[in-house]
Amino acid sequence: MLPVYGTKIYTSKVVDGNEVIDSADYTIPPFSFVNQDSVVVNNETVKGKIYVADFFFTSCPSICPKMKKEMLRVYEKYKANNEVIILSFSIDPARDTVARLKNYSGKLGLENSSKWHMLTGEKDSIYAIAASFLVSAAEDPNAPGGHVHSGNFILVDKQSRLRGYYDGTKTESVDKLLGDIDILLQEKQP
Amino acid sequence: MKKLIRYLAPLTIVLIAAIFIYNIVTNGYIQHPGKTSYQKECAQCHGDKGEGIKSLIPPLIDADFAIQNIDSIPCWIKNGLNHPITVNGKLYDQPMYPISIDEIQTANIINYISREFLKNKTEVNSAWVKEKWNNCP
Numbered sequence: 001m002l003p004v005y006g007t008k009i010y011t012s013k014v015v016d017g018n019e020v021i022d023s024a025d026y027t028i029p030p031f032s033f034v035n036q037d038s039v040v041v042n043n044e045t046v047k048g049k050i051y052v053a054d055f056f057f058t059s060c061p062s063i064c065p066k067m068k069k070e071m072l073r074v075y076e077k078y079k080a081n082n083e084v085i086i087l088s089f090s091i092d093p094a095r096d097t098v099a100r101l102k103n104y105s106g107k108l109g110l111e112n113s114s115k116w117h118m119l120t121g122e123k124d125s126i127y128a129i130a131a132s133f134l135v136s137a138a139e140d141p142n143a144p145g146g147h148v149h150s151g152n153f154i155l156v157d158k159q160s161r162l163r164g165y166y167d168g169t170k171t172e173s174v175d176k177l178l179g180d181i182d183i184l185l186q187e188k189q190p
Numbered sequence: 191m192k193k194l195i196r197y198l199a200p201l202t203i204v205l206i207a208a209i210f211i212y213n214i215v216t217n218g219y220i221q222h223p224g225k226t227s228y229q230k231e232c233a234q235c236h237g238d239k240g241e242g243i244k245s246l247i248p249p250l251i252d253a254d255f256a257i258q259n260i261d262s263i264p265c266w267i268k269n270g271l272n273h274p275i276t277v278n279g280k281l282y283d284q285p286m287y288p289i290s291i292d293e294i295q296t297a298n299i300i301n302y303i304s305r306e307f308l309k310n311k312t313e314v315n316s317a318w319v320k321e322k323w324n325n326c327p
Contacts, residue, residue: 065234065235065246065247069243107244108244
C-alpha cells in the first residue's frame with residue numbers, strides 16, 4: 001500500500017441530526033496545458049490514468065538530460081499500457097514553444113506523444129501546478145539556465161492523488177518508481 | 191614470546207597484502223584520476239559508459255567527432271559547444287554549456303575519456319590544457 005500525500009480535506013455535514021466529519025484525500029486541482037503536438041492536455045486527459053509528472057526545460061544545462069534518460073525507462077516499460085502516461089511540464093514556457101518541445105521529444109525518440117506529453121502554457125499556471133504537486137519551480141538568475149526546479153518524479157494515481165516522490169536523477173530511485181507503478185496498477189478502484 | 195612473533199610477522203604481512211589487494215579490486219585504488227571528475231561533471235549527460243542519450247546528447251564512446259577534434263575538447267568544456275555537429279553519422283544539435291573546472295581536472299577527464307571511450311593513446315597534462323585555453327576561438 002503506497003502512502004497518500006497532501007493534507008486531507010475535512011468537511012462536516014449533518015446526518016440524521018448528528019454532525020459527522022467527512023474526510024477527502026488531497027487531489028491535484030484541474031489544469032490545462034498544450035503538448036508538443038498542440039493538443040490540449042488537462043484533468044480530463046489524466047482521468048482514470050496513473051501518471052508520472054516532472055518539471056524541466058529544454059535548454060536546461062544541469063540535471064534535465066539525466067532526468068529525461070531515467071523517464072525514458074518509464075516510457076519504455078509502459079509503452080503498451082494505456083493506463084500509464086507521463087507529463088513533463090516546461091518551467092520555461094516562454095522559450096519552450098510547442099515547436100521546441102516537438103523538436104526535443106523527437107531527439108528523445110518519442111513516437112507517441114499521447115504516452116509522454118511535454119507541456120507548455122502560461123508561466124503562472126506552470127508554477128501553480130508545481131505548487132499543487134508540492135514541489136518547487138522558480139526563476140533564478142543565479143541558477144544554471146536561469147531556473148531552479150526540483151528533480152523529482154511525482155507519482156499520481158487514477159484518482160489524482162499524490163502517491164510518491166522519486167529522485168529523477170537517480171537510477172535506484174527510479175527503480176523504486178517502476179515498482180510502485182506496478183503496485184498502483186494492482187490497486188482496486190472504488 | 192619470540193616464537194609467537196616469528197609466527198605472527200608473516201601472518202601480518204600476508205594480511206596487509208590481502209587488504210591492499212582487496213582495496214584495489216573493490217574500491218579501485220588504481221582507478222583513473224579522471225573517473226570521479228568525469229562522473230561528477232559529464233556523466234549526467236554523456237552517461238557512465240559514454241553512451242549519450244538518444245539523439246539529444248552525443249555519445250563519447252568511439253565518437254569520431256571527438257577523436258578528430260581532441261585538441262578542441264578543452265575549449266568545449268570551458269566555453270561550451272553550441273552548433274549542429276555530426277557524431278558517428280548522426281546529427282546532434284543541443285547546446286553543451288560551459289563547465290567550470292580547472293586545468294588539472296580537465297586534463298584528467300580528457301585522459302580518462304581518451305583511454306576509456308575514444309580508445310586513443312593521447313595523454314595530456316594541465317599545461318597542454320592551459321595552452322589550448324589561451325587559443326580558444
